[in-house]
Amino acid sequence: QVQLVESGGGLVQPGGSLRLSCAASGSISGIKAMGWYRQAPGKQRELVASITGGGLTHCLDSVKGRFTISRDNAKSTVYLQMNSLKPEDTAAYYCNMVTPWGLDYWGQGTQVTVSS
Numbered sequence: 001q002v003q004l005v006e007s008g009g010g011l012v013q014p015g016g017s018l019r020l021s022c023a024a025s026g027s028i029s030g031i032k033a034m035g036w037y038r039q040a041p042g043k044q045r046e047l048v049a050s051i052t053g054g055g056l057t058h059c060l061d062s063v064k065g066r067f068t069i070s071r072d073n074a075k076s077t078v079y080l081q082m083n084s085l086k087p088e089d090t091a092a093y094y095c096n097m098v099t100p101w102g103l104d105y106w107g108q109g110t111q112v113t114v115s116s
Contacts, residue, residue, distance in 0.1 A: 002026040002105045004095045009110030017083045022095030022107055024076040032098045034071065034078040038091035049080060085114045
């Protein structure tokens, strides 16, 4: 059993910054990839950014140059640094972990609201 605990969401002005954290705990024996998804009301959930076990990163085109995903292996924690936030970034953000044996785990979600 794996638990993902998220933190760092909140309300910010356009152009502001937030740093999301996701700490994994439990029976972790391997990680294929970790990432961040987001879902706004009335929209499909989308992958924002991901990082593989080897450190290869991927980002949604609309957030490239503004968001950065990183990982602390010792703490089993993944971060999402979000800069130059826009109103369209407003969504519930969910941490995700994929194991080498095909299992997925999800965080509870943290709300990010960007408003003037």
